[in-house]
Amino acid sequence: MLNLIKKDFTAGKIYLGGITLGIPFLTSIALLAMMDDFGGIVYGFLTILTLLLCTFGSLIFLLIDSSFETDSIFASLPIKRDSIILARYFSSFLLTIFYLGIVVITLWVVSSLSLAKEYESTFERLLSFRGIQIVFVLLLFIQAFIFPCIFKIG
C-alpha cells in the first residue's frame, strides 16, 4: 500500500507543483476581490472555492493514471485489488490535507498583511478550528461519493 501511495506522489510530483502554486494564487485573488463586501456570503463562497480546489486537486492522481492508462501495468503486478483502491483513497486523502493546509496558510498570510488589518476579525473566523474542521469533513464526504462514481464510470 505504501508503495502505491509513493508511486502516486512520484508520478504526480511535477503536476502537484503547479497546483500547489495555483491554490494560494486563486485563494488570494478571490479573497482580495471580495474584501469590500465582506458578509455571510463570503464565507460560503470561500468554502465552496476551497472545496472545489481541494476536490479537483485531489483527483490529480486519478487523472494522471487515466491519461497515461497505467492502471493496466499495476493490475499486472503482485498487488491485491483492494490495496490498489485503498491506496487511491489514501493518496487523495493525504493530498486533500496538504491542499487544505495550503489554503489555511494562504489565508493566514493574507490576514497578516497590513492592508487587510480592518478585516482581522473576519480572518479569525475564517481561520477558526471549527471552520477548517467543517471544510475538511465536507471534503471527505465529497471524496467518499466521487471516487465510487468515477470507478464505476471508468
Next chain:
Amino acid sequence: MSSVLEIKNVSKYYDDFHLNNISFSLPEGYIMGLIGPNGAGKTSIIKLIMNLIMKNSGSIKVFGKDHQDFEVDIKERIGFVYDNPNYYEHLNLKQIKNIIAPFYKNWDEGEFINLVQKFELPLNKSIKGFSRGMVMKGAIAIALSHHADFIIMDEPTSGLDPVIRREFLDLLYDLLQNEKKSILFSTHITSDLEKIADYITFINNGEMVFSKAKDEILENYAIVKGGKELLNGRVRELFQGVRVSDIGFEALTNNTNFVRKELSDNVVIEKASLEDIMYFTNNKNNYVKSN
C-alpha cells in the same frame, strides 16, 4: 512433466465476440507461441490468465494454483509484457523501475542494470523520448529482473520495424538460452515463433484450432499444389483451406502422408509455414480465389 499453465474449457463472452471453450497447457521450461489473426482472442486469453478480465466459465491454473485464489503469489513469479506498455511518459526508466521494483520480493537490481546495459537503454531519458522498440526493451528488462519463472508477452513484436524486431528476438533468444523459464508469447507475426517456440496454440475467431508441439505441426501440415481439374469433392475434403488461381490450386492439409499416398503423382507437396497454416485455416470455409 508438470505444467506451468493449464487452461480448461475457458469461455469469455463479450457483446460482439466470444472466446469459446479454450483448453491448452504449457509444460514447465518450454516456449509456447499463441498465434492467430488480429482479433482472434489472443489478448483476451492473456488477460484472462493474468486475471485482468473475468472468465465466464472454465478453470485456469498457473503453477498448479487457481489464478484468482492465488493471484498475488502467482504474479510474483510472472514477468509480464504488454503489447503496448503504458508507462508514465514524463518519468524516466530509472523512476519507472523505482516505482515497480518494490512490488517484487525477488527484485534483482544487478540483473536490471545488466539488461539495461545490454539493451543500451538510457536510464535518465524520459519515456516520452523512447522509440517503441526502446519501450519494449524497457518492459522486457523490467519483466526479467525479478527472476520470474513464467514470462508472458502479448504481441511484443507488433509495431516494431523489421530491424528492431529481429534485434529484439535475438536478444530474447540469447537471454532464454541460459535459463529454464517457461514462456507464453502471443503474436500474429508467425515467423517470430519459427525459431524459438516449442509449442504452438492457434486461436481463430475465438475458437481453438490446435495446441500442439511445433515440430508435430510442421510435420503434419503441408502445402499441396496442383491443377484445378484435380479439385473434386473427395479431394477437397482432404484440405483445410484451398486457394484457386487460373493456373491451379494451392491448399493446406493436416494429413500429409495420406495426401502423398493419394495424389503424389499429380501434385507438389511442400512444407507449410505457420503463416500458411494461419492463412488457410482462417479461410477454411471459403474457396479463396486468386487471379
